[in-house]
Amino acid sequence: MPPIRRRSIAWIALVATLILLYLYNTSTSPPPSYTQPNLHTNQDDNYFWKSLPVHYPPQSMRPLPTTTPVKYPNIQTPFDEETPEAQTTRQHRQRAVKDVFAKCWSSYREYAWKADELAPVSGGKKNPFGGWAATLVDALDTLWIMGMKPQFDEAVQAAVTIDFTKTDLKQINVFETNIRYLGGFISAFDLSGDERLLHKAIEVGEMLYKAFDTPNRMPITRWDIHAAINGRRQTAPPALLVAEIGSLTMEFTRLSLITGDAKWFDAVQRVMDAMADQQDSTALPGLWPLVVSAKDQVFNIGNTFTLGAMADSVYEYLPKLSALMGGQMPLYQDMYEKAAGAAIKHALYRPMTPNNEDILISGAIKSEDGQITLDPSGQHLVCFLGGLFTLGGRLFNRPQDLSAAIKLVNGCIWTYQALPHGIMPETFHMLPCPSLAGCEWDEQAWKKEVLRLAKDKDKDTTSVDAIIKRDRLPQGFTSIPDRRYILRPEAIESIFILYRATGRPALLDSAWAMFEAINSTTSTTLANSAVRDVTLPREQQPELADSMESFWLGETLKYFYLIFSETDVISLDEYVFNTEAHPFRRLVPRRAEEWQSF
Ligand SMILES: *[C@@H]1O[C@H](CO)[C@@H](O)[C@H](O)[C@H]1NC(C)=O
Secondary structure, three states: OOHHHHHHHHHHHHHHHHHHHHHHHHOOOOOOOOOOOOOOOOOOOOOHHHHOOOOOOOOOOOOOOOOOOOOOOOOOOOOOOOOHHHHHHHHHHHHHHHHHHHHHHHHHHHHOOOOOEEOOOOOOEEOOOOOOOHHHHHHHHHHHHOOOHHHHHHHHHHHHOOOOOOOOOOEEEHHHHHHHHHHHHHHHHHHHOOHHHHHHHHHHHHHHHHOOOOOOOOOOOEEEHHHHHOOOOOOOOOOEEHHHHHOOHHHHHHHHHHHOOOHHHHHHHHHHHHHHHHHHHOOOOOOOOOEEEOOOOEOOOOOEEEOOOOOHHHHHHHHHHHHHOOOOOOHHHHHHHHHHHHHHHHOEEOEOOOOOOOOOEEOEEEEEOOEEEEEOEEEOHHHHHHHHHHHHHHHOOOHHHHHHHHHHHHHHHHHHHHOOOOOOOOEEEEOEOOOOOOOOOOHHHHHHHHHHHOOOOOOOOOOHHHHHHHOOOOOOEEEEEEOOEOOOOHHHHHHHHHHHHHOOOHHHHHHHHHHHHHHHHHEOOOOEOOEOOOOOOOOOOOOEOOOOOOHHHHHHHHHHHHHOOOOOOOOOOOEEEOOOOOEEEOOOHHHHHHHHOO
């Protein structure tokens, strides 16, 4: 770079720093959420990932929108003042959640500091996410929210030393890196205003931006990072999971909004524009198939559709982008409404249960030759959908979404309660009622379906009762292919969002029952662990899998803590959560005006 240029950048940086110092000394308000050129210019042109040669520079750069954010309807319901008894109960529960978190954190600190994960039974450590301290970064904002300031400060100091230019992994999962690390840093910055965290967010953002350096600027989602480090040319893959390409938008957009540098926004908008163009021409218009091609930018060929694993957050990020940007991109509401309409029509079913509960489960769909067939599966992961429909229903005034949300959340609560340890398994099947109006319990129909799904070669000679007993199927469940519980957050996530939106007190008790069930079943001496089989009889402790993914501290315990917090703590009208439960500041008109009045 010519020296004259470098000097002028140094000059701009100096001025920007002075302005920053001035602003931070004269104001105690949180960091502004509105685009401010030169506000956060602590970008380092010499940073490794930024200094690598670009093989396929973008032909144009889409600027950030400058329209004033719109005022959406409130997501949160106005809460009445709580009674002293309710307050005591709530605070007791909140304390219990924090105690569990503090125990896990202190074990992570002692046995696995700066590793991706603590092994919560053996006291070992694991590095499946690049070895960049995934648990530490994922838990930063939780530490802040729980008021654990000394631990937060210590964690930030450690985070500063993470080196995102080195890893032992051959392949980086761009999606996971984005939601956990980039999302974690952005959120911790949005909450604390600590510029060191923004600096780390930019480092991760620069690294991930390199995964877009392909001939058509579509990203590589399972990324040979060492090829990139060595300057080799790369191409986006012909087949990848739709969630992995479609869920980079919140983090990239927020990073652009904070820094004023549009390049991340530009990068993800190319993907979303292509997906929007093809949303109506898939085999199930409104939804995208599970597997898509980035290499050829084909998002509309394929027959399998789901809102569950491997697709989920694509849909999740549509209304969340509207919330994040204050509706500056009307495209997202449009995309959401098409997707929600198709999902409610085709993916949701009411299962047959002994008491004919009015609940909904979201299954998978095949659409072939104009034939749409529902696979009546269920997944713990798809429990996020109740929360999503709550947000979409509130933001865009769609009562049908909210009513689906309530039944979906009740479906997750019911499924937890139906299992002996009070915890839902990873995946299961149920028998759909002929219509959403419901159906009477039919023992014979249930058994017939159990037999049909049974994997046994000798199922003709095995009695169905023997299969039910052997597979430990509670009434209503027709198979349970994956019996684990891996400390997932989605059920409590949706209960939390629905609670903030409706204020229904029963949700607090459901949340507490879940928390007690999860804690007592997964507790280890050091922390909490995934378990292998939640279908075992109540008196039998499920085997511990010695695994504690970073989302236990980043998501699950955060949502449990927040539902027992005062209702203005991380208000859904000020923040929107990424798919790893990291709250980002929303653009709302009030804040923009506040900023302009500086
Ligand atoms: C969590 O479960 C463990 C094991 O059952 C128990 O010792 C501990 O008290 C529980 N913690 C809370 C806060 O309920």
